Amino acid sequence: MSRSLYYADAIREALRQCMQEDGDVYIFGEDVALYGGVFGVTKDLFHEFGPKRVRNTPLSEGAILGEAIGAAVYGLRPVPEIQFSDFLTTAMSPLVDIMATYHYRVGTKLPITIRAPSGGALRIGHFHSKCLEAWFVHTPGLKVVVPSTAYDAKGLLVSSIRDNNPVLFLEQKKLYREIKDEVPEEIYDIPLGQAIIRTEGSHITLVTYGSPTYLALKAAALLQKEGIELEVIDLRTIYPFDKETLKKSFSKTNRVIILHEAVKIAGFGAELAAFFAEECFEYMAAPIMRLGALHTPIPTNPVLEDHYLPSLQDILDAARGLMKY
Amino acid sequence: MEQLTKKQHLELYRYLRLTRALEDWIFYICANQNPQKPLIIGKGYLSTGQEATSIGAAYALEKEDWIAQSHRDFGALLIRGLTPRELLLQYFSKETGPTKGRDANVHLGHTGKHVLGFISHMGAMVPVANGVAFAMKYKKKKACILAFFGDGASSQGIVHEAMNYAAVFKLPVVFICNNNRWAISTPLEEQMAIKNVADRGASYGMPGVICDGNKVEEVYQTVLKAVRLAKKGGGPTLVECKTMRMSGHGTHDRAKYVSDQEIASWKKKDPIMHHEKLLKKLGYADEAYFKKIIAEVKSEVEEATQWAKNQADPSIQNQLEDVFARS
Ligand SMILES: Cc1ncc(C[n+]2csc(CCOP(=O)(O)OP(=O)(O)O)c2C)c(N)n1
Ligand SMILES: [Mg+2]
Numbered sequence: 001m002s003r004s005l006y007y008a009d010a011i012r013e014a015l016r017q018c019m020q021e022d023g024d025v026y027i028f029g030e031d032v033a034l035y036g037g038v039f040g041v042t043k044d045l046f047h048e049f050g051p052k053r054v055r056n057t058p059l060s061e062g063a064i065l066g067e068a069i070g071a072a073v074y075g076l077r078p079v080p081e082i083q084f085s086d087f088l089t090t091a092m093s094p095l096v097d098i099m100a101t102y103h104y105r106v107g108t109k110l111p112i113t114i115r116a117p118s119g120g121a122l123r124i125g126h127f128h129s130k131c132l133e134a135w136f137v138h139t140p141g142l143k144v145v146v147p148s149t150a151y152d153a154k155g156l157l158v159s160s161i162r163d164n165n166p167v168l169f170l171e172q173k174k175l176y177r178e179i180k181d182e183v184p185e186e187i188y189d190i191p192l193g194q195a196i197i198r199t200e201g202s203h204i205t206l207v208t209y210g211s212p213t214y215l216a217l218k219a220a221a222l223l224q225k226e227g228i229e230l231e232v233i234d235l236r237t238i239y240p241f242d243k244e245t246l247k248k249s250f251s252k253t254n255r256v257i258i259l260h261e262a263v264k265i266a267g268f269g270a271e272l273a274a275f276f277a278e279e280c281f282e283y284m285a286a287p288i289m290r291l292g293a294l295h296t297p298i299p300t301n302p303v304l305e306d307h308y309l310p311s312l313q314d315i316l317d318a319a320r321g322l323m324k325y
Numbered sequence: 326m327e328q329l330t331k332k333q334h335l336e337l338y339r340y341l342r343l344t345r346a347l348e349d350w351i352f353y354i355c356a357n358q359n360p361q362k363p364l365i366i367g368k369g370y371l372s373t374g375q376e377a378t379s380i381g382a383a384y385a386l387e388k389e390d391w392i393a394q395s396h397r398d399f400g401a402l403l404i405r406g407l408t409p410r411e412l413l414l415q416y417f418s419k420e421t422g423p424t425k426g427r428d429a430n431v432h433l434g435h436t437g438k439h440v441l442g443f444i445s446h447m448g449a450m451v452p453v454a455n456g457v458a459f460a461m462k463y464k465k466k467k468a469c470i471l472a473f474f475g476d477g478a479s480s481q482g483i484v485h486e487a488m489n490y491a492a493v494f495k496l497p498v499v500f501i502c503n504n505n506r507w508a509i510s511t512p513l514e515e516q517m518a519i520k521n522v523a524d525r526g527a528s529y530g531m532p533g534v535i536c537d538g539n540k541v542e543e544v545y546q547t548v549l550k551a552v553r554l555a556k557k558g559g560g561p562t563l564v565e566c567k568t569m570r571m572s573g574h575g576t577h578d579r580a581k582y583v584s585d586q587e588i589a590s591w592k593k594k595d596p597i598m599h600h601e602k603l604l605k606k607l608g609y610a611d612e613a614y615f616k617k618i619i620a621e622v623k624s625e626v627e628e629a630t631q632w633a634k635n636q637a638d639p640s641i642q643n644q645l646e647d648v649f650a651r652s
Contacts, residue, residue, distance in 0.1 A: 035510035035582060058480035058516050059447055059508050090446060090481065123366050125428055127445030296648050299639075300366055300429040301418040307641040 005183040008041050008176035010150035011115075014157035015042065015079065017187040019049055022077060025161060026053040029064060029081030029115075038083055039117060039176050061091035065114070069099050072110040079161060085116035085170060086130050099166045100141030109164040113157070117173035118146070119211055119261055121309060125300035131210075131262035131293075136168050137239045137271065143167045143192055144239040146210040150181045152236055155190030163192060172211040179214075195242035197249070201229030204319055205249040207272055208259040209235040212310065216259055219315035228319055230257075238268055246272075247280055254285035255322045259310060264292025286325035289318045327549070329542055331609045337384060337541050338604060339618055341597050344376045344400040346622040347409050350630065351416060355576035364634060366418040366429040372397035374539075374571025377596035378503045380404060381544025382471055382566070385552050391439040391470040393454035396431040397503065397570075398473050405438045409626055413633035425647075426639030448474050448481035451500070455487055458496035458555075469497035469555040471548070477508025479522050488563065492530045495560035499551040502563065503538060505570035510582045523565035531561045538566030539596040542603065569594075 005013065019025045027042060027049075033056040036043030046054040057064050061082055068078040082088055088095060095114075102110050120129030136142050143165055147153040153171070160167040198213060199220050206216050213234045220230035231249050235241050250256055256276055258269040269290040276288050291310040299305050329337070351369040358364050372379055375397065383392060383401035394401050399412060407423070414422030415433050423433040434442025441450055441457070454472035461468045474484055479502055491498045502522045506513045519525075526533020532554075536547040544566055551562035569591040573580040604610040 030508075031510045038509065056511050056515050059477040059511070060480045060482065062482050063480075087446060090449075090483070123429075125367070125432060125445075127432070294645065296645060297427070299427045299644070300432075301426050301639050302366065304427060304639055304641060304644055307644055 001186075002182045002184040004180050005150045006177050007150045007153050007172070007179045008039060010154040010183045011041050011157055011171060012043065012045065013183065014154040014161070014187075015045060016048065018079075018158060018161045019045070019053060021187065024075065025077045025079060026055070027079050027081065028055040028057050028067070030057060030059055030083045032056060032081050037081060039173060041115075041171070041176070042081065061087050062094055065091045065094040065099065068112045068114070069094060069102065069110060072112050073102075073108055077111045077161065079113045079115060082114060082116040084128050084173075085118040085132055086127050088116060088132065095142075096139050100139045102141075103165065104141060110166050111161075111164045112166045113160040113163075113169050114167070115157075115169045115171060117176075118170040119172050119174055120298055120305060121174050121211070123300055123302055123305060126298040129298045131260065133168075133170060133238055134262060134266065134268045134271075137268055141166065142239065143237065144170065145192060145237050146170045146172070147236060148172065148175065148179075148210050148213040148234050150179060150183050152190060152196075154183055155188050156192065156236060158187055159189040159192050162189065167192070170210070174211050190236070192237045193240040193242055194237065195233050195235045195245040197245070198232040198234050199230065201231040201253070203229045203253055204231065204255040204257060204322055205246070205253045206230045206232045206257045206259060206315070207235065207246060208232065209238055210261065212259050212261050215310070215312055216315065219312055219319065222312075222316065223319050226320075228323055230319065241272075243275065243279065246275070250276060250280050251283045254283050255325065257289045257291060257315065257318050257322065259291045259315065261309060262292055263295055264290055265295050267292045286322045289322060291315065291318060327546075329545065331607075333384075334542070334604060334607065334609050337380060337545070338600055338610070339622070340380045340384070340400055340403055341376050341541060341600055342618050343403060343409070343622045343625065344380065345373065345597060346619075346626045347412065348373050348399060350626045352572070352576055365416050368430070368575035368577045369416070370396045370431045370575050371572055372399055374591065374595060375503065375505050375568040376400045377541035377600070378501070378538040378544055378566040378568050379473070381541040382473070382499075382501050382548040382564070384541075384545050385549040386471065387468075389439075389466060389468040390552070391441065391454075391457050391468070393441040393450040393457070393470060393472045394443055395450075395473040395475060395478065395503065396443065397475075397505075399431075401471070401473070402440060405435070405440050407435060407438060407440065409629040410633055413629050414636060417633055417636075418639070419633060419636040420639040421636050447478035448484040451484050452487035452490065454498050455491050455494075455496055458491065458498045459494065461497055467556050469499060469552055471499050471501050473501045473503060475508060476502065476504040476506065476513055476516055476522060477511065480516060488525070488529045488531070488561070491561040495558065497555035497558075498561045499548060499555055500561060500563045501548065502565045503568060504565055505538075505568045507570045507574075507583065509574045509578075521565055523563055526563035529563070531563055533563040533565070535565045535567065538568030539594045539599060541596060541600055
């Protein structure tokens with residue numbers, strides 16, 4: 001049985017079912033207990049599982065991730081919430097220095113899933129809107145997941161929690177109550193590292209992940225009327241990422257647009273571009289196009305933020321440009 | 326202890342009333358604006374009911390001093406010379422505002438008025454205040470800086486680092502913890518295992534003092550003593566102002582997690598009511614005077630709104646400028 005669920009509610013269902021499945025899974029973070037988190041994602045879980053498994057912490061991200069590491073070494077399966085992914089900057093040492101390197105150095109598994117809302121377009125400024133995923137993909141030892149649908153959010157969170165490695169689960173805060181789709185009632189998983197083709201097309205591969213997926217689909221619908229077919233690939237997991245699916249699509253289209261909400265310069269798109277250049281050169285018929293945000297801090301003002309972010313028009317222009325090759 | 330003059334008492338009253346009026350107005354706009362075409366970008370973060378902490382502390386400063394304000398310090402910002410017009414430009418995200426319309430609400434700074442640029446990361450500006458304090462010493466200036474942070478922010482490692490650091494170098498900083506009992510939905514009891522943040526002073530090697538954060542004259546006297554010590558080279562002090570967050574975390578938050586009793590008991594300790602009583606007792610003012618000030622600040626805020634509303638919005642033309650200084 002499946003029914004339509006909001007993105008946020010699908011995440012809560014994954015948390016609930018993972019906690020039912022495994023008594024060592026527990027949640028902690030700022031305001032996650034009675035209040036249910038600032039986005040209401042953990043709402044009601046406190047009533048269901050009690051204060052031991054759903055716990056408020058002091059305002060201390062460094063200590064939160066420190067606890068996650070220690071508890072995981074001892075055998076628990078911690079699922080900390082960082083209120084906004086922007087605040088990971090105050091916990092970089094436990095995350096990057098300890099968590100990411102632990103298994104390689106000490107040989108002990110760290111089954112930790114860090115949930116952190118990410119992304120902008122909500123007019124809440126530089127400190128609540130950043131997309132920092134490239135930093136973490138650049139850090140060996142972390143898996144990075146960025147779901148774009150309710151269905152994926154649930155299945156990928158289940159996989160992340162069951163995974164024996166640290167996973168940074170970057171929830172798209174813009175989608176929490178904007179996106180609703182069919183989600184099975186029972187627990188299921190979606191393997192990490194598998195992309196999905198959102199719409200098929202033969203002219204241009206558009207690679208993206210997270211909330212820009214919807215922008216890409218809009219562009220695909222518009223371009224189709226002009227006879228330009230986009231194949232929209234949603235990566236879902238950006239480390240590890242699905243090279244097979246990308247290569248297969250690119251071997252057909254020979255053209256690619258890479259789209260993300262993060263700053264374009266040295267964003268994750270640069271890694272993807274390098275992948276196409278290094279490993280798919282024989283299929284390339286046109287320049288690799290990247291679309292991302294401007295190289296500035298994120299403005300709060302709507303006019304500036306809209307201009308800061310990659311737009312529908314940017315995709316249309318890039319696609320039309322590529323068709324000249 | 327030095328007594329406040331009548332003029333000072335009345336000036337403090339005006340700041341209390343102006344801050345209240347400005348923030349009531351911000352609350353009103355947030356509640357009534359068209360979400361499709363908002364005047365205020367984002368939410369309001371208000372100090373309503375705890376204004377005395379920010380105002381009493383900043384009032385102890387002189388012109389050459391600085392502040393590293395937190396997100397409920399409009400009182401201190403007004404004292405530092407930011408005007409209601411400027412603060413509304415910031416809330417309306419206008420091009421001529423303190424952050425050129427790039428940032429909004431409480432995320433601002435003003436170097437000319439000796440106000441550091443606040444960021445959201447709680448407590449992050451506390452070590453930056455140390456830097457200003459160090460530079461004051463370096464330049465042999467008899468000045469100091471107030472570093473404001475909340476009870477929640479006090480749990481950030483960097484705040485502890487900064488206090489230890491300031492004590493080691495005897496920096497002219499006064500740490501002001503506005504302990505308003507809540508950090509979003511998290512009550513004090515879940516934030517720390519101690520009763521008083523001020524108790525931590527001893528562990529860093531600096532005085533830790535407590536004052537009633539709702540009594541503006543008491544905050545002033547307490548901070549003034551710490552400011553004088555700092556300027557004499559006596560190093561930092563940790564001042565804890567006990568108060569209460571009387572509204573939601575932001576204008577979007579109805580704060581259902583706070584009990585009605587807690588609010589009711591603190592209502593009786595409202596800082597403006599307290600100050601009015603004091604002014605009457607001292608024979609400095611009467612009801613008619615209060616009415617006059619209330620009307621004055623109300624029209625000041627309304628005038629500022631009308632003016633700020635009509636200022637230019639930022640444009641995308643110069644959006645890429647200023648990431649780096651040009652010279
Ligand atoms: C490092 C960091 N983590 C989380 C947040 C989200 N957040 C914003 S305000 C706040 C509570 C702040 O409480 P407190 O310091 O007591 O200040 P108050 O709001 O009560 O004035 C939290 C958790 C943040 N801004 N910074
Ligand atoms: Mg507080």
